[in-house]
Amino acid sequence: MSSILVVGLSHRSAPVTLLERAAVSGDRLDKLLHDVQQVTNVDGVVVVSTCNRIEVYADVEKFHAGVSSISELLSRHSDVPLEELSKHLYVHYEERAVQHIFSVACGLDSMVVGEGQILGQLRTALKVAQANDTVDRALNELVQQALRVGKRARNETGIDRAGASLVSVGLSRAGSLEGRRALVVGAGSMSGLAVATLARAGIGEIVIANRTYERGAHLARSAEVPARAIELSDLRQAMAEADIVVSCTGATGLVITPDMIDGPAFLLDLALPHDVDPAVRALPGVTLVALSDLRDADDAPAAGDIEAVRRIVCEEVQAFQLGLIAATVAPTVVALRSKAAEVVDAELGRLGGRLPGLDDKAREEIAQTVRRVVDKLLHAPTVRVKELAASPGGDTYTEALRELFDLDPKTPEAVIRAEDVL
Structure with missing residues (x-):
């Protein structure tokens, strides 16, 4: 397994x-x-x-x-x-x-x-x-x-x-965003979150630069503040006009280098590999916040919330594990009940041959009685084996059930394969 x-x-x-x-x-x-x-x-x-x-x-x-x-x-x-x-x-x-x-x-x-x-x-x-x-x-x-x-x-x-996201935590270090101009580099899911976060914070204007202009334009149309898209080739000019830059592309190399920055700026680099050359930190008036800077962010949820979530995780893990155990026991239980049903059907068929004069009503009553007896006899061991399966060495109880009732080992495997198909 x-x-x-x-x-x-x-x-x-x-x-x-x-x-x-x-x-x-x-x-x-x-x-x-x-x-x-x-x-x-x-x-x-x-x-x-x-x-x-x-x-x-x-x-x-x-x-x-x-x-x-x-x-x-x-x-x-x-x-x-x-x-x-x-x-x-x-x-x-x-x-x-x-x-x-x-x-x-x-x-x-x-x-x-x-x-x-x-x-x-x-x-x-x-x-x-x-x-x-x-x-x-x-x-x-x-x-x-x-x-x-x-x-x-x-x-x-x-x-x-x-802290709903890395974006909100990172942008919180830029101070007030009210009425300022932002440049978002990239048009993926992280960029979409950046645009939404900037808009909620009251940014005045957003420019979106992306390798594929159409994707940038689509993101700009979804913004709740004035926004427009530009070609990535126009990035240098847009950098000069922006107060805040958020970069989160999927590029494998540097997108923003020191020579592209002219004047004070706040840069948030959320890309991996990073988009912004760390050397920009040496430029006067430039602040760069990268992923490594957010490692120990103070914008953390209350300890009580964290503890509550940990309890939820523990509950869910236990429930999931019990579900796995039940799933491993189920094929054997199904095989046992299937074998019992075959025995009942065979004996009822034999009884019918010996007592051909039984009317349908009597025959049905006998059949129901026999099935109820078998169900009651099997109920306790099948419920108990599910409970014991969760204890240390629990799989031995399932094996014992197979051995005691002489179940064909291939029958539970067939049930498992059927479940996989379903």
């Missing part, structure tokens, strides 16, 4: 510079998914790659082989030597893996605790895995449940009250 494995690195385990090198997206992400999927004893894989984490969620049959293979593939696809990468990797397995994924969905593991973007990022990771046909039933159910847990945490607590 396979188990959930998490292998990854994040802002908690690695410096931003290493996260930038390890980040994968586009074709590289697709290739990583397929290569992990091809590893022996890996049944499914989902990869979460964001600005502050890259994590591989895999359904594996062997722990050590899974960790070794996934680590090597992460190194190969990120071009970070395995010896260097291994120092920053963390591994979670089985129940701890489920707890980690639920905590990530709730924002407990985010650079800014409680930020809500991670839910969208998890949803995107699942869709990408589905599109590449690398997600199996177990992983699909796990990530779907993680999304539900994340929503529950935000509905029942104030975990996202203080």
